[in-house]
Amino acid sequence: MLNHLEEDASLLNKMLKGEESAFQEIYLKYRKPLFIYGLSIVKNEDISIDLVHNAFVDLWQNRLHSIKDAKVKGYLYQIIKSRALNYIRDQQLKARNASHYYIEQEELPDDKLDRLQLKKELQSAISAIPSSASRKILEMRFFEEMSYKEISLAQSISVNTVGAHINRAIKTLRYQFKKKPLIN
Template sequence: MNFSACSDQQIFESVCQGEERALRHLMHRFWQPLFKTASVTMQDPEVCQELVQNVFINIWRNREKINLKYSIKTYLFGCIRYEVFRNVKKKMDYVELKDLDENYVDSFNPLLKLEYSELLDYLDQMINQLPDKCKEIFYLSRMEQLSHKEIAEKLNISVKTVENQISIALKRLKQGMQNMHIFFQIFFF
């Protein structure tokens, strides 16, 4: 089949039927616009390339399950926004919440600085809503970088209790971040 003359929808339908050539053509057609969209937020071209690759890998893996409600173009741009958000969130997991390196924040697009600040405020609110013991253990783990064993010794509790409390904290924060993800998609993309 000559995909050059096909609509985006026809190409996508061929992808869903398992035709690899259709996927390559879809990638060729949308690679540059998706890359540009990712590069608005992410300054590193290699990261942008990886994010675009992830979009197409996920489409291929889930091709039989995807049920488009909108155009393939809308779907692809939604996917790249999601990949960018996941990448920013993943980077945040490695940054201390209070003592941020200004260079890290400056590595984002300047338009995201305010959003990033709001995200940190939201995260602080969620941490403050944790039960007292859970909040204390989470703080010792993430802010003071203590090991589970050190926390257990300091608070005179078992390592298992520390692990459970950190698990509870992370689960609640993750749920809160998913709500924030919806907020980001609606208001910032």
């Protein structure tokens, strides 16, 4: 009777010769223990299943290069450990990057006040546009984010007329902001 090391060595030799049945025996022998080992590291069943799957893919693909003198069990456990730790590292890095992103995106109280003041001044400038049609079309374009075509259908005017109204309104705003800039 062969001990497990001799059995693994025999299966490895058969697998090196391309016998898929030997690979299947190794798979059936180690998949559950490898799954449990991976699960103990990553704490996620789906990820552990992926780790085991990838370990066996790696075993098959590298059978002629990496594991000639290696012990199959140790080789597989090392793959699981390495990839599990890489997964954890990647998740921590993603979480860290996400937290930096959200911290950078948070508004400070002064920013909120500045935005409110800017919004008030912009609304005041828009309300000072002499043509109510140009004012309405400008609001539809930039605040309601409607396309020129959508505005033309809503107002029953041509797309070119929409463009003319928007250009006229923007010129008026530029003139107002030259007189009194929004940002002090």
